[in-house]
Amino acid sequence: xxxxxxxxxxxxxxxxxxxxxxxxxxxxxxxxxxxxxxxxxxxxxxxxxxxxxxxxxxxxxxxxxxxxxxxxxxxxxxxxxxxxxxxxxxxxxxxxxxxxxxxxxxxxxxxxxxxxxxxxxxxxxxxxxxxxxxxxxxxxxxxxxxxxxxxxxxxxxxxxxxxxxxxxxxxxxxxxxxxxxxxxxxxxxxxxxxxxxxxxxxxxxxxxxxxxxxxxxxxxxxxxxxxxxxxxxxxxxxxxxxxxxxxxxxxxxxxxxxxxxxxxx
Numbered sequence: 403x404x405x406x407x408x409x410x411x412x413x414x415x416x417x418x419x420x421x422x423x424x425x426x427x428x429x430x431x432x433x434x435x436x437x438x439x440x441x442x443x444x445x446x447x448x449x450x451x452x453x454x455x456x457x458x459x460x461x462x463x464x465x466x467x468x469x470x471x472x473x474x475x476x477x478x479x480x481x482x483x484x485x486x487x488x489x490x491x492x493x494x495x496x497x498x499x500x501x502x503x504x505x506x507x508x509x510x511x512x513x514x515x516x517x518x519x520x521x522x523x524x525x526x527x528x529x530x531x532x533x534x535x536x537x538x539x540x541x542x543x544x545x546x547x548x549x550x551x552x553x554x555x556x557x558x559x560x561x562x563x564x565x566x567x568x569x570x571x572x573x574x575x576x577x578x579x580x581x582x583x584x585x586x587x588x589x590x591x592x593x594x595x596x597x598x599x600x601x602x603x604x605x606x607x608x609x610x611x612x613x614x615x616x617x618x619x620x621x622x623x624x625x626x627x628x629x630x631x632x633x634x635x636x637x638x639x640x641x642x643x644x645x646x647x648x649x650x651x652x653x654x655x656x657x658x659x660x661x662x663x664x665x666x667x
Contacts, residue, residue: 408452408473409441415459415469416441418576429458449475462577464635481635484518492637503644505660507622513639514581515543515570524645526659527613527620528552542643543570547589557612557619563593565609610648620655621648 416426423437430437431454439445440455447455452473456466467477482488500508500521507524511517517540528536532550535541545551547563556562567590574582613620622645632638647653 408447408469409443411469411472412437412455413441415456415461415465418578419459421459426455426458430454447473449473449478453478463633463638465577467635479633479635479638482637484636484640489634489637496640496642499642505656506647507645507656509542509643510640511542511643512636513577513579515541515585517542518640523656523660526662527615527645541585543585543589547593549592552613555614557614558610560594560597561609562611563589564596567593611645615655615659618651618655620652622646622652623648 416423421429423441424434427434427437430451432451436445437455440447440451449470452469452475453466456469461469463479464481467479467481470477480488484493496510496519500510500519503523504521505523507521507527509517509520509524517538528545528551531545531552532548535545535548535551543566546556547553547559547566553559553563567586570582570586570589573579574586611620611622611624613622625644625646627642627644629637629640647656
């Protein structure tokens with residue numbers, strides 16, 4: 403058992419979460435001395451303690467498996483492909499949820515923001531995006547912000563672009579991931595200058611996506627939903643992102659868009 407490797411990893415997660423040894427010990431039901439010994443490699447952790455510590459630090463379950471492996475234990479969490487037979491009920495549920503959000507756009511993405519599934523309304527608002535951006539794997543943040551994507555249609559591109567970049571950076575900082583860091587850096591490089599203050603149409607509680615549509619615009623707010631009790635790595639890393647209307651005019655426009663023959667077909 404490589405207690406030094408485990409100890410360094412544990413210390414890294416604790417530091418990243420800005421939690422003291424004492425606070426972690428209280429959360430995990432142990433002592434500060436034991437946490438200190440685990441981090442220094444003077445004590446070997448048990449399997450149950452590793453899981454308690456990881457849960458206390460809100461470590462993603464993919465990385466909980468890595469902590470277990472570092473301490474010489476087998477992974478505790480499965481990692482199925484989304485198309486595996488075991489996840490068929492999940493796939494069915496996701497498709498039902500996506501249909502349930504109609505006429506409003508909604509997508510399911512993985513931890514890197516790559517598209518897993520989308521409803522007809524999302525495909526409708528992304529009509530006209532360069533085909534190469536819609537070839538798998540489809541990066542939803544890139545579709546939104548690329549010059550050949552939705553960027554030319556976003557009225558508040560400066561505000562929205564930095565909202566997305568900051569969200570990616572925060573996620574990459576909280577749960578280190580090189581692909582997320584690279585995506586955030588790429589999108590930041592092509593984003594307009596960061597606005598000094600919220601735009602005049604700022605909602606106060608959320609940054610709206612203001613999307614040109616016909617002679618007007620769609621004003622949308624986003625919501626994120628995760629599977630909070632998942633014990634499969636693939637499922638735990640999925641999230642549902644829905645684009646909801648911020649006003650009655652946007653709701654009516656989305657309903658009209660959904661009724662269009664090319665969308666209903």
